[in-house]
Amino acid sequence: MRSRSPRRARGLFAASADSAGVRRATRRPRAAGAAPRTDLRGRAYTPERGRQRKGVALIIAITALAILSVVLADMHQSTSTAFAIAATQRDQLRAEYSAKSGLNLTRLLVAKEPDIRRVVAPYYQALIGRPPPMIPVWNIADKLLKPFCDYEQAVGLDTGFDFSSAQGLGDTGASCQIVSFAENSKINVNAPLNFSGDRARRSIAMQLFAMMGGYQVQSRYDPLFQQQDRDGQYTSRIDAVGAIIDWWDFDVDRTVFDPGRAEVSNSGSEDDIYRRLDDPYDAKNAPFDSLEELRLVRGMGDDFWSTFVEPRPDDPQARIVTIYGSGSVNPNEAPPEVLLARLCSYLEDQPLCADPTEGAKFVQLLSTARAMIPVPFFTRVHDFLHFVEGRGGPRDLYPMLQGFLGQESPLLFAPVTIPADRRTEIDNSFVTAARIITIDVTGRAGCRRPDGDGGCECDREDDSCWRGRVRLNTVVNFHERWTPPPPNAGSMPGLGIFHYYRVE
Numbered sequence: 338m339r340s341r342s343p344r345r346a347r348g349l350f351a352a353s354a355d356s357a358g359v360r361r362a363t364r365r366p367r368a369a370g371a372a373p374r375t376d377l378r379g380r381a382y383t384p385e386r387g388r389q390r391k392g393v394a395l396i397i398a399i400t401a402l403a404i405l406s407v408v409l410a411d412m413h414q415s416t417s418t419a420f421a422i423a424a425t426q427r428d429q430l431r432a433e434y435s436a437k438s439g440l441n442l443t444r445l446l447v448a449k450e451p452d453i454r455r456v457v458a459p460y461y462q463a464l465i466g467r468p469p470p471m472i473p474v475w476n477i478a479d480k481l482l483k484p485f486c487d488y489e490q491a492v493g494l495d496t497g498f499d500f501s502s503a504q505g506l507g508d509t510g511a512s513c514q515i516v517s518f519a520e521n522s523k524i525n526v527n528a529p530l531n532f533s534g535d536r537a538r539r540s541i542a543m544q545l546f547a548m549m550g551g552y553q554v555q556s557r558y559d560p561l562f563q564q565q566d567r568d569g570q571y572t573s574r575i576d577a578v579g580a581i582i583d584w585w586d587f588d589v590d591r592t593v594f595d596p597g598r599a600e601v602s603n604s605g606s607e608d609d610i611y612r613r614l615d616d617p618y619d620a621k622n623a624p625f626d627s628l629e630e631l632r633l634v635r636g637m638g639d640d641f642w643s644t645f646v647e648p649r650p651d652d653p654q655a656r657i658v659t660i661y662g663s664g665s666v667n668p669n670e671a672p673p674e675v676l677l678a679r680l681c682s683y684l685e686d687q688p689l690c691a692d693p694t695e696g697a698k699f700v701q702l703l704s705t706a707r708a709m710i711p712v713p714f715f716t717r718v719h720d721f722l723h724f725v726e727g728r729g730g731p732r733d734l735y736p737m738l739q740g741f742l743g744q745e746s747p748l749l750f751a752p753v754t755i756p757a758d759r760r761t762e763i764d765n766s767f768v769t770a771a772r773i774i775t776i777d778v779t780g781r782a783g784c785r786r787p788d789g790d791g792g793c794e795c796d797r798e799d800d801s802c803w804r805g806r807v808r809l810n811t812v813v814n815f816h817e818r819w820t821p822p823p824p825n826a827g828s829m830p831g832l833g834i835f836h837y838y839r840v841e
Contacts, residue, residue: 428783428805431511433840436780436809439486439513443478443776444832447517447815450474461712466732470669470716470769475517475776486513487797511782511805514797518654519771520812522670524548524678525662526631528585528624532664538582538601540664540766542594543682545578548645548657548675551596552685553693561640568614572636580635583607585624596685610635625660627837653777653810661775661812661836665768668721669713673700680725680753683763687753689725698750699725706738718767722760727752772816773836779808812837 454472461469474481484491488508524544529537550556551574562573572580579592582601586592590603608619621630631637631646649655657675666679677699681690689695706714714734715721723729729736735752742748755763783804784793795802813833821827 424783425804428511428803429807430805431509431782432780432803432805433807434780435486435509435511435513435782436778436807439482439515439778439780440776440809440811441832442482442485443475443515443517443778444813446474446478446481447774447813448831448833464712465714465716466730467716467720470713471771473519473670473713473771475519475771475774476670478517478776479515482515486515490797511780512797513778513780516652516654516775516777518775519667519670520659520661520773520775521663521665521667521768521771522672522675523659523662524657524666524675525660525664526581526625526658527660527662529662529664535601537664538586538592539594539599540682541582542578542592542601543596543599544679545581546574546594546596547681547685547690548678549574549577552681552690553696554691555693557693558644561644564640566636566638568635570610570635577636577641580607580610580637581631584620584630584634585622587622589620589622628656628658628660630660631658653775661773663768663773665766667769667771668715668718668767669769670771673703676703676721679766680763683759683766684753684755688751689753692751695750698748702738702748702750706734713769715769718764718769721767721769722755722763725753726755773812773814774833776811776813777808778811779806781806808841810837810839810841811835 450472453474454469457472458469479486484503484506488506490512526541526545529540532540546552549562550558562577564571566572575594575596578594582592582594583590588603589607591605591607591609593602593604594600595602611618611620618633621633625631628646632642637646645657647656657672666675668676671679677689677696681687681696684690689699715724720729720733724734727735727739731737731740739746739749781797781800781803784795785802785804786794788794793802800806812835814836815829815833817829819829819834
């Protein structure tokens with residue numbers, strides 16, 4: 338690159354200087370006596386002040402940008418929060434109606450049980466050799482209703498059905514999980530529907546005492562009654578049995594149960610123990626309205642609750658007691674522990690009740706048989722009584738297990754002997770039909786961890802993974818002889834009536 342000569346450079350600078358001089362020369366001079374230039378505040382204008390004004394403008398621009406940034410950030414936060422709230426409310430509504438759908442479909446399934454029984458009767462007859470009892474369709478409601486409750490999972494199952502072509506089915510963005518069971522599969526602690534007076538108190542006392550292991554020489558429940566409760570009181574089995582009965586019986590006298598004579602009597606006041614508490618109250622003297630009321634009864638502490646009422650809090654089917662029972666137990670539905678407690682309330686001297694080893698054999702054998710053949714075994718009550726007596730034909734349960742395990746197998750429990758004078762009473766303590774059903778439905782919607790294929794990576798039972806969750810805990814009565822309390826008139830609706838309805 339060629340450099341300019343010094344002479345030429347000086348010429349350029351000289352030209353610039355001449356141009357500036359021309360501008361100064363042509364500028365109109367200020368008139369004599371004219372006021373100096375001022376700004377809006379009346380201050381004299383100077384070059385330094387002009388430069389200051391340029392700095393203030395920059396500060397104002399930066400401040401405006403900062404304010405706009407804060408406003409935009411707040412708007413973004415508000416919009417995101419509003420969207421999250423709207424999405425949660427939407428998913429909560431979806432979950433609620435999904436749960437209601439599962440509840441009503443289960444009620445419809447139970448109402449159609451007679452029709453289902455007629456369909457399966459020939460197959461049951463061929464397998465067992467007698468007509469079927471009431472089919473517990475409620476136990477498999479979660480599987481049968483999966484296309485309605487969890488369409489995406491149902492489509493993925495190899496069932497041989499094309500659910501995608503079915504009308505009215507589709508992915509709703511929500512699912513429901515159903516747990517349902519018969520309430521007469523539990524030990525009733527409430528005033529029984531079919532008994533009253535001392536007969537009712539005696540029946541409940543015998544069941545409760547047997548459930549607590551009172552008839553056994555050495556029971557695994559003994560430590561529960563050898564320690565202080567939350568109020569600093571020692572509550573024995575006899576005290577616990579009497580306290581539960583005193584809560585719902587209609588007198589103010591304390592109930593005393595004599596397990597040796599199988600009798601109940603009165604002694605003293607039932608409210609004395611409650612009136613000595615820091616926050617005193619009286620016994621209700623009316624039937625239980627909910628299981629939570631048991632918390633108010635003497636001796637019903639956390640250990641008792643976690644043993645008999647809610648062994649697994651998230652599984653309502655695991656509980657052993659109920660307040661909705663009629664006093665009769667369903668041998669096709671009840672856990673072996675419940676059946677053993679009901680039997681031993683009458684046969685306390687039998688080895689099956691007095692020896693914990695024999696009781697454990699009964700529980701294990703019946704549990705294994707149900708796992709191997711998941712059908713109701715007992716068409717009538719005497720079919721169950723034949724089982725515990727070790728009698729029956731080749732298609733009855735005990736002879737069948739005896740033939741499979743061997744006559745002298747140590748896995749077989751010692752059969753009981755039912756006295757003739759107690760057979761009718763024991764027969765009335767069992768029933769092979771169910772009329773009061775608990776239906777517990779949990780609806781979920783709004784997966785928090787979606788996968789790339791439009792599905793969800795969340796576990797179905799992981800509630801923290803769903804934006805919307807609604808649980809309906811209900812108890813429904815399907816007894817055909819139910820009538821509304823007077824002066825009302827009517828009959829049982831086709832889908833039953835609610836005894837209990839709770840939304841969580």
